[in-house]
Amino acid sequence: MLDLKLDIDSVALAREISDIQRKQIPFALVLAQTRLATNRIKPGILKVMGQRLDRPTPTTMRSLFAQAATKTRPAKVWFKDSWTTGIPADAYLQQAVQGGSRPHKRFEKSLIAQGLMKSGQYAVPSGDYLNQYGNVARGTMTRILSGLGAAESELGYQANATNSKRSQRKGNAQRYFTGTIGDESGVWERKARKEVKPVFLYTDGAPQYRVIFPFYKIGENIGKAHGQSELANALRDSILTAK
Structure with missing residues (x-):
């Protein structure tokens, strides 16, 4: 201020x-x-x-x-x-104002809380998922957290993907997963023809x-x-x- x-x-x-x-x-x-x-x-x-x-x-x-x-x-x-x-x-x-290390974002904190990412890691988005402002859309991050079971709402209602027909139709639980492929660890999306693409890749140490x-x-x-x-x-x- x-x-x-x-x-x-x-x-x-x-x-x-x-x-x-x-x-x-x-x-x-x-x-x-x-x-x-x-x-x-x-x-x-x-x-x-x-x-x-x-x-x-x-x-x-x-x-x-x-x-x-x-x-x-x-x-x-x-x-x-x-x-x-x-x-x-x-x-x-x-x-941007002060420089230095970036703290964990809310998305990353959710992954860490569910044991899907180590506390010292950070999630860097893939360029293919960035919008015109250079960010991953909030809706995309919500779908990812829902599919990974990390989207519990603070207001008390269920936001994660479930076995209900409505949830299954969305397909988020089948679409997104975390793991290591080759030498890269992160959040992945299953595409057509058994192809997978990284949405976020994990890095050790905070971005500077x-x-x-x-x-x-x-x-x-x-x-x-x-x-x-x-x-x-x-x-x-x-x-x-x-x-």
Whole structure:
């Protein structure tokens, strides 16, 4: 989360106004912070996100929020930290923002919990199963976990494949399996003519990421570049509209 604070004493106009006009300073600070967050920093960060991230999804591009300032709270720019479903952006963007090792994803944790993958392994998707955003579709992962018996819902209902006719028609239990073929271990899909293809291959050790989207640095640079001009404009507007 990026908090925005501005220094009114650095604005030349603030040293030239009267005591009556000086009463407008608190309102000018609130106005300037809000304009800086919503009109400068948020659009600037979104532009860099589109340039730096690999095929960001529409959900990712909608995950950035700007909060207006008040007299007691600075303006803020942050990633939404919760969604009705799915993984929040502030969790899955951490590797792009900070770099380093990737933690286990929910899909991997389910495999580990069922003994289908070792705790030190990670599941890397095959390129054939990636969608236009470079991800494996959530529906595909759900079908895999269901077929492997690893999709028990936290809400208490049965999500795994069973012997029911409806479940058998879906065929997930016959389609997906884990194991080692040749030198590769992972999750496999049975195709036609007894062919099998890897959906996820297991690797030892966490994938490593470099920083490609320095969120805080970008926001701070935009704030430094435009903060004082926004504050000067807000102070001028506040004085002109003062009653």
